[in-house]
Amino acid sequence: MSxxxxxxxxxxxxxxxxxxxxxxGQTTGRKYPEGMAPPxxxxxxxxxxxxxxxxxxxxxxxxxxxxxxxYSSRKHEFKVPGSDLTDNIHMRGDTMIDTIEAVTPPExxxxxxxxxxxLGEPEHVTILxxxxxxxxxxxxxxxxxxxxxxxxxxxxxxxPKRHVPxxxxxxxxxxxxxxxxxxxxxxxxxxxxxxxxxxxxxxxxDEKMLPTLKASEREYKIHDxxxxxxxxxxxxxxxxxxxxxxxxxxxxxxxxxxxxxxAEEGHPNVVVAMSHTHAAxxxxxxxxxxxxxxxxxxxQALYQSVKDAAKAAKPVAQVKVVSVDLPLDGxxxxxxxxxxxxxxxxxxxxxxxTFHGADGKVLGTIVHYACHPETLDAEKHKMFSAxxxxxxxxxxDKALGGTTVFLNGALGGMVSGDxxxxxxxxxxxxxxxxxxxxxxxxxxxxxxxxxxxxxVHRPIQxxxxxxxxxxxxxxKGGKAWLTDGRIPTELNYIRIGSAELITIPGELLPEIGFxxxxxxxxxxxxxxxxxxxxxxxxxxxxxxxxxxxxxGMSVGAAMGPMIRLAAYQLAExxxx
Ligand SMILES: [Zn+2]
Numbered sequence: 182m183s184x185x186x187x188x189x190x191x192x193x194x195x196x197x198x199x200x201x202x203x204x205x206g207q208t209t210g211r212k213y214p215e216g217m218a219p220p221x222x223x224x225x226x227x228x229x230x231x232x233x234x235x236x237x238x239x240x241x242x243x244x245x246x247x248x249x250x251x252y253s254s255r256k257h258e259f260k261v262p263g264s265d266l267t268d269n270i271h272m273r274g275d276t277m278i279d280t281i282e283a284v285t286p287p288e289x290x291x292x293x294x295x296x297x298x299x300l301g302e303p304e305h306v307t308i309l310x311x312x313x314x315x316x317x318x319x320x321x322x323x324x325x326x327x328x329x330x331x332x333x334x335x336x337x338x339x340x341p342k343r344h345v346p347x348x349x350x351x352x353x354x355x356x357x358x359x360x361x362x363x364x365x366x367x368x369x370x371x372x373x374x375x376x377x378x379x380x381x382x383x384x385x386x387d388e389k390m391l392p393t394l395k396a397s398e399r400e401y402k403i404h405d406x407x408x409x410x411x412x413x414x415x416x417x418x419x420x421x422x423x424x425x426x427x428x429x430x431x432x433x434x435x436x437x438x439x440x441x442x443x444a445e446e447g448h449p450n451v452v453v454a455m456s457h458t459h460a461a462x463x464x465x466x467x468x469x470x471x472x473x474x475x476x477x478x479x480x481q482a483l484y485q486s487v488k489d490a491a492k493a494a495k496p497v498a499q500v501k502v503v504s505v506d507l508p509l510d511g512x513x514x515x516x517x518x519x520x521x522x523x524x525x526x527x528x529x530x531x532x533x534x535t536f537h538g539a540d541g542k543v544l545g546t547i548v549h550y551a552c553h554p555e556t557l558d559a560e561k562h563k564m565f566s567a568x569x570x571x572x573x574x575x576x577x578d579k580a581l582g583g584t585t586v587f588l589n590g591a592l593g594g595m596v597s598g599d600x601x602x603x604x605x606x607x608x609x610x611x612x613x614x615x616x617x618x619x620x621x622x623x624x625x626x627x628x629x630x631x632x633x634x635x636x637v638h639r640p641i642q643x644x645x646x647x648x649x650x651x652x653x654x655x656x657k658g659g660k661a662w663l664t665d666g667r668i669p670t671e672l673n674y675i676r677i678g679s680a681e682l683i684t685i686p687g688e689l690l691p692e693i694g695f696x697x698x699x700x701x702x703x704x705x706x707x708x709x710x711x712x713x714x715x716x717x718x719x720x721x722x723x724x725x726x727x728x729x730x731x732x733g734m735s736v737g738a739a740m741g742p743m744i745r746l747a748a749y750q751l752a753e754x755x756x757x
Pocket of ligand 1: 457688
C-alpha cells in the first residue's frame with residue numbers, strides 16, 4: 182500500500198476524530214474569568230457567566246417560553262411588555278446563564294451616554310445605516326443603539342473577553358454608504374444586450390442515493406429537495422454564472438475539473454456559492470466519510486444548472502436593486518440571526534436584486550443574507566433539507582415570480598439562526614420571516630442606472646498551519662491539492678450594474694465582513710461566502726485563539742489577514 186495512501190488513511194481517521202461539532206451549543210462556552218470583579222452593570226440583577234437561571238429568577242423575570250431544545254444547551258424567551266420581541270437567555274448546561282440577548286436595557290443604561298458614564302469608552306463601535314453596535318466585550322457587553330436618538334434598543338451580556346485589542350481601529354463606520362431603498366428612479370434607460378437565465382436542478386439526493394451515504398444517514402427522510410439554482414448573466418462579451426446550491430461545503434480542488442470543463446465550453450466565470458446547509462451530506466469528508474457517489478451527482482447537477490441557465494437566458498430590461506439593514510433590536514435580528522461567538526455582533530444587511538424582462542415581469546431574484554442554515558436539528562429529526570433557504574426561496578418565487586437564487590454572507594463565527602427551536606417547523610418560520618422582508622423591500626427596489634457586468638478573478642495561496650487541514654491535504658492527495666505546500670484558492674469581484682459582490686472561499690467572520698463592506702463603493706455591497714471553496718472559518722488575526730472552535734476549523738491564523746487584504750484590493754480595484 183503506497184505511503185501517500187497510508188497517509189491518506191491516517192488522515193481520514195484523524196480528521197474524523199478531530200473535526201468535532203461545536204461543544205458549547207451555540208453559547209460562548211466561557212466561564213466568568215476567575216478573580217475578575219463583577220461588572221458595574223447588571224441585567225435585571227443578573228451577570229452572565231456568574232448567575233443561574235433558577236426557578237426563583239424565572240418567576241421574577243416573568244412570562245416565558247422554554248427551555249427550548251437548543252443545540253446541546255437550553256434557551257428561554259421572556260416576554261417583554263409592550264413589545265413583540267423577547268429577552269432571550271441562552272444557558273450553558275442546565276442553569277448557568279451564558280448569554281443574554283435582550284431588548285430591555287440594563288437599569289441605568291437606557292442611552293449611549295448613560296452606558297459610557299457607567300462603562301467608559303467602548304473598545305469598538307460598528308456604525309451602520311440606522312443603528313450601531315457598541316462593544317464592551319472585555320466587560321461582557323455589547324449594546325445596540327439607534328443612531329438618531331442614542332437610545333439603547335438591545336444588549337448582549339456574556340462572560341467577558343476582550344475582542345478588539347488596543348491598536349486596532351476603534352470604529353468601523355459604514356453609515357455614510359448608501360443603504361435602504363433608493364429614491365424612485367423614473368424613466369430608467371433599459372439595458373441593451375443584457376441577458377439573464379435561471380435554472381433549478383435537483384442535486385440528486387433521493388431515495389436511491391441514501392444507501393451510498395454513511396450508515397447513520399441511510400434512514401434519513403428527504404424533507405425537501407436539495408437544489409442547485411443558477412443565475413446566468415451575459416453582457417457585452419462577459420458572462421457570469423452565480424450558482425446558489427444547497428451544499429454543506431466542497432473544497433475548491435473538488436470543483437476544479439467541473440469549472441475547467443465549463444470554461445472550455447464557454448463559461449469561464451462560474452461561482453458555486455454553497456448555502457452551507459447542515460441538513461445535507463458532508464461533501465467535504467470533514468467528518469470522516471466522503472460520499473463519493475453523491476459528490477459525483479452534485480457535480481453533475483452544478484454543471485447542468487449552468488448549462489440550463491445559459492440556454493434559458495432572456496433579454497433583461499431592468500435590474501432592480503435594494504439593500505437594507507434589518508433591525509438589531511434585542512442585539513440580534515430577531516427570529517432570524519444571532520452571533521453566539523460574539524453576541525450582538527450581527528450583520529443585519531439584506532440585499533435583493535430582481536431581473537425584469539421587457540414586460541416588467543420578474544425573471545428571477547438574487548437574495549443575499551448571512552446566517553448558518555442549521556436551524557433544523559437534522560441528526561435528531563433524521564432529515565435532509567435546504568434548511569431555511571428552501572421555504573425562503575419558495576415564498577419569494579411565489580410572491581415575485583421567477584426563480585430565486587440564495588447567496589450566503591459572512592456567516593462565520595458564529596452567525597446562526599434565532600428561531601424558537603430546531604424543529605422542521607422552525608425552518609419555515611425563519612425562512613418565511615426573512616422572505617417577507619425580501620418581498621417588502623423588493624417592491625421598493627429601484628433600477629440600477631449603471632449598465633455594466635464585470636468579473637475579476639483573484640487567485641490566492643494560503644499556507645495551512647492547522648494540522649487538520651494538513652491531514653485533509655494528505656487525504657486529498659497532497660501535491661494534487663497543494664502548490665508548493667500552499668492551498669490555492671480564490672476571491673472574485675463581480676459587478677452587476679451598481680451591485681458589487683466579493684466572493685470568499687470559506688466562512689468569514691462578520692467583523693472582517695463589516696470592514697470589507699465599508700471599503701466597497703457599490704450598492705448593494707455583498708460578501709458571498711463559501712464561494713468555490715470551503716476553507717472553514719476566516720478569523721481576524723487579532724482574535725485567533727487556537728483553542729476556540731472556529732480556529733480549530735480554519736486553515737490557520739494567516740487566512741483572516743490575507744483574505745481581508747485581498748478583498749480590500751478588489752474593492753479598490755472595483756471602484757476604478
Ligand atoms: Zn459553518
